[in-house]
Amino acid sequence: MDQFQKQSSTQHESHSTVQKQEEAIDCWRYGQVTSAPLNVRKQPSLSAPRWNNVWPINRIALIKPAADGWYETLYRGEQAFVSAKFVRPLSYPMTDRIVDRMFFMAIPEVGRDKSIYFNGYNGKWCHRFADWLPMHAGMPKERIPNTSNCGAGIVWFCTDAYSSGYYFQNAEHKARMIRAYPELKQIQPALTEEEKTYIPAPGDYIYYRWRNAPAGVNVSHVGIVWKATDEEVFTVEGNVNGQVGLRKRSLSDPCIVGYGKPNY
Helix, strand or coil: CHHHHHHHHHHHHCCCCCCCHHHHCCCCEEEEECCCCEEEECCCCCCCCEEEEEECCCCEEEEEECCCCEEEEEECCEEEEEEHHHEEECCCCCCCCHHHHHHHHHHHHCCCCCHHHCCCCCCCCHHHHHHHHHHHCCCCHHHCCCCCCHHHHHHHHHHCCCEEEEEECCHHHHHHHHHHCHHHCCCCCCCCHHHHHCCCCCCCEEEECCCCCCCCCCCCEEEEEEEECCCEEEEEEEEECCEEEEEEEECCCCCEEEEEEECC
């Protein structure tokens, strides 16, 4: 955790000399939830309908002033509002890089063990967390897979116009996906040169298929790449033993299916 925090702090310090950073992102800034549970509403009013779940204490969110006593924010990529009484504005400088914002905002989420905190979904939630993180940092919802199904997430990266591509890391995994999904029939089963040499970038989606996965399971899990070295990849993932967790794996791990690259 200390290393994760150090990386995020360094990213923000590198932007501290940039002038008028708020103007570049339409006056958004960071705020942190000071009381739990915090209702997230669809209008700046206590009588307005709520979104389908609450925010936990210490969550970091994008905020900007709205009506008196309210901040505008984002929920599932949509306009939302929270009471200013329960959100403390932070002094960290904003950056216009969504990926930098993602990792700063992920820090207090490590250890959370309730899927409903991540856009109010129940059930399998590794992909819901992966989608929540960029949306929470300001990524338009049309530019991520926005699904609970890991196989559908890979199909999205392979086929959607908003995607910046998908990079399979194992020919066996690639062939399995092509067999399972008619949308991928046009893809050549052999790894391309780009796939063979691809090094994951911060913000990429990393998909896995576990060694003990049943034959009918094409993809087991997904996380978000925090950084990669020449040999290892470091990630933040939802539903790791039931909570948000940090992981590192060898880049040559045969469980890695590949990497989806959002157009940040």
